[in-house]
Amino acid sequence: MNNPLVGIVMGSDSDLPVMRGAADILDEFGIPWEMIISSAHRAPEKTATYAREAAGRGLAVIIAGAGSAAHLAGVIAGHTPLPVIGVPISSGALNGVDALYATVQMPPGIPVATVAINGAKNAGILAAQIVSAGRPEVREKIIAYKQKMTRQVEEKSALLQELGVEMYLQKIGGKKA
Incomplete structure (x- = not known):
C-alpha cells in the first residue's frame, strides 16, 4: 500500500466498529490510511507524539474518534498543523452527546471539524475531500x-x-x- 495520507485514531478498541466506516470509505476512494488506538487520557504521550509526527510522515488529515467526554480530537489538533476531523462516539449514559460537546466545543485557534455522533463514514468523505484539493x-x-x-x-x-x-x-x- 502507498504511504498513508489519512490517520485514523480511536481512543479504544470499542470504537473500531464505528471508525471502520472511515476506513471503508477511504478504501472506496483509493486513499491510503493508517489506524491506531491511542487515548488522550490513558496514553497522552503516545497521542501527542503521533500528532506531532503526523505531518512529517506525509499524512494530510487525521480523523479522531472517541466516546464519553474524551478530548482525543482536540488533543491531537493541539499538537499538529494538520486538519483534524472529530467523530463523537455514542457511549455511556449520555449516548454520545458528551462526546459531541467535547469534540465540537473547541477554543479559538484549535479547530476540529466535527461530524455527527458515530459519523465516521462522513469523516472519511470529508477527509477525502480535503485530500482531493491537491489530487484531481x-x-x-x-x-x-x-x-x-x-x-x-x-x-x-x-x-x-x-x-x-x-x-x-x-x-x-x-x-x-
Whole structure:
C-alpha cells in the first residue's frame, strides 16, 4: 500500500466498529490510511507524539474518534498543523452527546471539524475531500460517488411511485431506504 495520507485514531478498541466506516470509505476512494488506538487520557504521550509526527510522515488529515467526554480530537489538533476531523462516539449514559460537546466545543485557534455522533463514514468523505484539493483523481472519484448517490435516490423515488407505500415497504423489508 502507498504511504498513508489519512490517520485514523480511536481512543479504544470499542470504537473500531464505528471508525471502520472511515476506513471503508477511504478504501472506496483509493486513499491510503493508517489506524491506531491511542487515548488522550490513558496514553497522552503516545497521542501527542503521533500528532506531532503526523505531518512529517506525509499524512494530510487525521480523523479522531472517541466516546464519553474524551478530548482525543482536540488533543491531537493541539499538537499538529494538520486538519483534524472529530467523530463523537455514542457511549455511556449520555449516548454520545458528551462526546459531541467535547469534540465540537473547541477554543479559538484549535479547530476540529466535527461530524455527527458515530459519523465516521462522513469523516472519511470529508477527509477525502480535503485530500482531493491537491489530487484531481480523488476529486473525480468523489464526484462519481455523489452522482451515484443521486441516481440511487432517483431510482428509489421512481420505485416508490410505481409500487406505492405498502408494496415498497414490503420490497425493502419494512425498513427505511
